[in-house]
Amino acid sequence: MELFVKYFLSGLATGGIYACVALSVVMIYKAIGHVNFAQGEMATLSTYFAFQGIVWGAPLWLAFLGSLVLSFVGGYLLERLIFRRISGAALMTHVVMFIGLFLLINSSMGLIWDFSVKSFPSPFGQGQIGGLIGYHQVGMLAVTAGALLALSIFYQKTRIGLAMRGIAANPESAKLVGIRVTHLTALGWGISSALGAIAGILIAPIVFLDPFMMLGVIVPSFAGAVLGGLTSPLGAVIGGLTIGIIESLIGAYVPRVGIELKLPIAMAIIVCVLVVKPSGLLGARILKRV
Amino acid sequence: MGQDLIIDDMHVSYGDSHILQGISMVLHEGEVVTLLGPNGAGKTTTLRGLSGLTKATGKVTYGKLDLLNMKPEAILRSGISLVPEGRGTFASLSTEENLQLGGISRKADHALEDDMKRMYRYFPVLEERKKQQAGMLSGGEQQMLAVARALMSRPKLLLLDEPSFGLAPRIIEQLFDILKSIRETEGISMLIVEQNAALVMQFADRAYVLEAGQIVLSGTAKEMQNNEAILKSYLGS
Amino acid sequence: MNIRTLSLIILGIALVLVPFVLKGYLVFQATTIVIYAIAIMGLNILTGLNGQIALGHGAFFAMGAYLMAITLNVWELPFYVGFPIAGVACFVFGFLFGFPALRLEGVYLALATFTLAVAVPPVLKLSFLEPVTGGVMGTLVPAPTTPFGLPLGQDQWMYLLTLLFLFLMYGMAQALKSSRSGRAMMAIRDNPIAARAMGINVALYKTLAFGLSALYAGIAGCLSALVIQFISADSFTFFLSVYLIVGLVVGGAAWFPGALIGGAYIVLVPNLVETFSPPLAGSFYGLLLMVMMLIIPKGASGLIEKFFPRRPSASDTSRPAPREDGGDGPVTIGRPGR
Ligand SMILES: Nc1ncnc2c1ncn2[C@@H]1O[C@H](COP(=O)(O)OP(=O)(O)OP(=O)(O)O)[C@@H](O)[C@H]1O
Ligand SMILES: [Mg+2]
Numbered sequence: 001m002e003l004f005v006k007y008f009l010s011g012l013a014t015g016g017i018y019a020c021v022a023l024s025v026v027m028i029y030k031a032i033g034h035v036n037f038a039q040g041e042m043a044t045l046s047t048y049f050a051f052q053g054i055v056w057g058a059p060l061w062l063a064f065l066g067s068l069v070l071s072f073v074g075g076y077l078l079e080r081l082i083f084r085r086i087s088g089a090a091l092m093t094h095v096v097m098f099i100g101l102f103l104l105i106n107s108s109m110g111l112i113w114d115f116s117v118k119s120f121p122s123p124f125g126q127g128q129i130g131g132l133i134g135y136h137q138v139g140m141l142a143v144t145a146g147a148l149l150a151l152s153i154f155y156q157k158t159r160i161g162l163a164m165r166g167i168a169a170n171p172e173s174a175k176l177v178g179i180r181v182t183h184l185t186a187l188g189w190g191i192s193s194a195l196g197a198i199a200g201i202l203i204a205p206i207v208f209l210d211p212f213m214m215l216g217v218i219v220p221s222f223a224g225a226v227l228g229g230l231t232s233p234l235g236a237v238i239g240g241l242t243i244g245i246i247e248s249l250i251g252a253y254v255p256r257v258g259i260e261l262k263l264p265i266a267m268a269i270i271v272c273v274l275v276v277k278p279s280g281l282l283g284a285r286i287l288k289r290v
Numbered sequence: 291m292g293q294d295l296i297i298d299d300m301h302v303s304y305g306d307s308h309i310l311q312g313i314s315m316v317l318h319e320g321e322v323v324t325l326l327g328p329n330g331a332g333k334t335t336t337l338r339g340l341s342g343l344t345k346a347t348g349k350v351t352y353g354k355l356d357l358l359n360m361k362p363e364a365i366l367r368s369g370i371s372l373v374p375e376g377r378g379t380f381a382s383l384s385t386e387e388n389l390q391l392g393g394i395s396r397k398a399d400h401a402l403e404d405d406m407k408r409m410y411r412y413f414p415v416l417e418e419r420k421k422q423q424a425g426m427l428s429g430g431e432q433q434m435l436a437v438a439r440a441l442m443s444r445p446k447l448l449l450l451d452e453p454s455f456g457l458a459p460r461i462i463e464q465l466f467d468i469l470k471s472i473r474e475t476e477g478i479s480m481l482i483v484e485q486n487a488a489l490v491m492q493f494a495d496r497a498y499v500l501e502a503g504q505i506v507l508s509g510t511a512k513e514m515q516n517n518e519a520i521l522k523s524y525l526g527s
Numbered sequence: 528m529n530i531r532t533l534s535l536i537i538l539g540i541a542l543v544l545v546p547f548v549l550k551g552y553l554v555f556q557a558t559t560i561v562i563y564a565i566a567i568m569g570l571n572i573l574t575g576l577n578g579q580i581a582l583g584h585g586a587f588f589a590m591g592a593y594l595m596a597i598t599l600n601v602w603e604l605p606f607y608v609g610f611p612i613a614g615v616a617c618f619v620f621g622f623l624f625g626f627p628a629l630r631l632e633g634v635y636l637a638l639a640t641f642t643l644a645v646a647v648p649p650v651l652k653l654s655f656l657e658p659v660t661g662g663v664m665g666t667l668v669p670a671p672t673t674p675f676g677l678p679l680g681q682d683q684w685m686y687l688l689t690l691l692f693l694f695l696m697y698g699m700a701q702a703l704k705s706s707r708s709g710r711a712m713m714a715i716r717d718n719p720i721a722a723r724a725m726g727i728n729v730a731l732y733k734t735l736a737f738g739l740s741a742l743y744a745g746i747a748g749c750l751s752a753l754v755i756q757f758i759s760a761d762s763f764t765f766f767l768s769v770y771l772i773v774g775l776v777v778g779g780a781a782w783f784p785g786a787l788i789g790g791a792y793i794v795l796v797p798n799l800v801e802t803f804s805p806p807l808a809g810s811f812y813g814l815l816l817m818v819m820m821l822i823i824p825k826g827a828s829g830l831i832e833k834f835f836p837r838r839p840s841a842s843d844t845s846r847p848a849p850r851e852d853g854g855d856g857p858v859t860i861g862r863p864g865r
Binding site for chain 3: 029033034035037082085086089091092093095096097099100101102103104105106107108110111115215218219222223226260261262263264266267270271274278
């Protein structure tokens with residue numbers, strides 16, 4: 001039982017990261033109808049921003065805050081300057097664009113910070129609570145929960161949040177009621193990218209920082225997003241948490257290969273959800289196009 | 291003069307097809323004008339052009355403003371609001387949130403809250419359905435919601451695209467009664483696209499008939515109603 | 528004989544002469560280019576002909592390579608047996624993988640195949656697969672010796688073998704394109720709903736296209752195992768899949784000879800750029816992809832079309848049907864023409 005609780009909690013903590021990334025994927029998907037394959041690389045880049053701040057001697061909190069702000073602005077500008085230009089273009093254009101962005105960010109990180117694995121400090125320190133869960137994991141849980149809560153309040157209670165939901169519900173009517181759709185779409189990119197930054201900064205102390213850091217995170221996060229239905233923010237959070245827990249429990253209970261199976265399991269979940277119930281747990285029903 | 295809408299030689303093309311081929315219309319402040327015409331004539335295209343959703347060329351002025359070079363949000367802020375074809379409901383949001391979105395371009399103050407209450411007075415059924423998902427409302431309720439949503443921005447000119455479409459006769463009458471009282475109390479000008487010519491003619495001051503992208507006829511509602519030939523050939527009634 | 532056919536024939540002859548003109552490492556590079564071209568041609572079928580988007584063909588490439596290694600090392604069969612085995616296996620696997628994709632919008636297929644691409648190395652490294660895959664360490668692949676006592680060097684022989692496959696598979700792709708099946712695939716690409724209404728079995732042709740493209744990738748993988756003579760999980764990272772896409776875009780989605788341009792691009796450009804710094808190549812690729820999406824609508828085939836204009840016809844694949852909504856039906860790589 002203790003083993004179960006231990007792995008459940010650690011799965012929950014990792015799941016929080018997946019939830020953040022899944023949510024950032026869903027936010028962009030809802031805004032433009034495409035999956036941002038470079039989402040993980042953007043989060044890694046944000047983590048490098050924080051890393052650079054630390055190298056320059058900034059206090060941790062300042063480095064993290066700086067990274068959040070930079071990521072937000074970066075995400076905003078990325079939409080305004082680049083992705084705006086292809087809005088409405090075919091799926092293939094978007095996919096290739098995202099893959100291009102993936103390569104560009106990934107290699108540029110290697111170019112600037114080289115490919116070596118770097119350790120990244122945890123703001124929560126070392127140590128365990130009752131041998132069950134580490135300080136860092138508790139911190140991860142708290143921060144992700146806080147971020148998700150703040151985001152949900154933003155969407156439900158503020159006028160900008162309402163306007164953004166309006167765009168997702170009916171883009172043309174959103175224009176008709178005077179919402180500046182282009183500005184808010186870019187704002188969504190900014191928020192999504194900041195959310196990715198939070199995930200990157202929180203996971204880096206565990207998996208260490210290198211340009212490929214997020215490759216192991218993005219697939220389970222996609223799995224979480226798909227499980228949640230790809231269009232539902234709540235679904236993304238539930239999906240992300242579920243994947244984290246499943247993964248952790250299998251790692252604990254399946255001898256030897258459990259840990260190696262992390263990615264294959266995430267992939268299997270994606271394929272299964274797509275085959276059995278493409279709309280996931282909470283997503284809008286997907287119209288069969290063929 | 292004041293806030294007149296003057297459309298002078300407006301053109302719209304989709305790709306190679308030249309849909310609006312230079313239409314000219316005038317709508318004086320306080321007037322209710324109807325735009326009639328068969329399916330595919332370009333009525334919706336006209337309204338979309340006026341509200342900035344579709345790119346149009348030519349010259350359209352509203353007061354001193356040059357509408358064709360303005361974005362939809364700027365046009366809305368200048369006092370023109372469209373009730374779109376098909377209602378444009380924010381289906382996944384609640385009725386209340388739909389109304390809030392209607393007023394999103396305004397400052398959040400008491401006046402906004404008062405307007406919300408006023409809409410519920412015009413359309414009591416919306417208050418009953420306040421918390422319900424707007425996509426679940428009936429067609430008539432959604433049409434009322436669309437009108438109320440458009441009014442929430444405090445327009446001086448309301449563009450309505452087939453408000454009666456798909457509604458039962460009793461509901462249509464109700465809707466037009468409300469439009470009448472809105473006109474009387476708020477002095478809003480209206481440009482109404484309708485298939486239901488007989489009905490809208492009782493309400494409108496003047497009418498234009500659009501056919502294949504060109505204005506083929508215009509006159510006061512009285513003149514039009516008295517001309518059997520016109521009614522037969524253009525209005526199919 | 529028109530100018531197109533003539534230039535193709537001249538190109539073919541030039542390709543055959545390559546190993547007798549170039550020497551050593553350059554022949555090896557030429558071989559690699561041809562191998563990538565074969566894999567990219569598979570994507571031409573899937574994306575160009577059928578309008579589906581897949582990001583994970585590195586997985587089928589890897590599968591082909593490993594099956595070749597297993598044929599030689601584990602089953603101890605001659606190398607030419609490896610091709611049919613890998614071809615059939617990749618076709619079947621691709622067919623099966625394409626199956627769930629049928630029900631879904633393109634974005635989901637892209638997602639599923641993206642995952643496939645990322646998951647390849649971890650799967651190949653699975654410890655219980657180690658006896659066949661060589662696990663983390665990888666495995667050596669014995670190269671086939673020159674047959675019939677031909678006076679060819681090992682590298683020349685491998686090049687010509689690879690080229691033979693390129694010709695065969697180019698012929699197959701062309702035959703497909705002008706066959707009923709090919710026309711069905713293109714009809715589906717241009718308008719799935721209309722295609723169904725015409726009585727085309729949409730599901731069948733979509734999975735078929737997927738299976739065929741996997742077969743092309745698998746054969747390319749086989750050849751690559753023989754040429755490089757060593758395989759390990761890390762030869763088949765996510766980036767292999769991505770580079771194939773790069774090649775597809777650069778060469779143009781629906782034009783088969785473009786695959787050679789794409790292959791040359793992904794082999795040669797890193798060599799040029801990497802003399803400065805390896806990651807520069809990746810950044811450059813990325814930037815190039817993005818710029819191409821912003822300015823050149825159809826990749827290199829769009830450029831070539833400028834010089835060899837063809838009369839548009841119903842089956843013209845490089846001319847996507849105009850669409851108002853810019854949806855994901857036909858393959859318009861690039862900006863919508865508005
Ligand atoms: N987005 C578009 N792309 C291409 N053609 C369009 C588009 N929208 C409308 N059209 C065409 O423009 C013409 C006019 O359409 P419009 O919707 O303005 O007609 P309408 O007068 O409102 O008709 P209805 O009474 O049926 O609503 C039609 O022939 C229609 O097919
Ligand atoms: Mg209409």
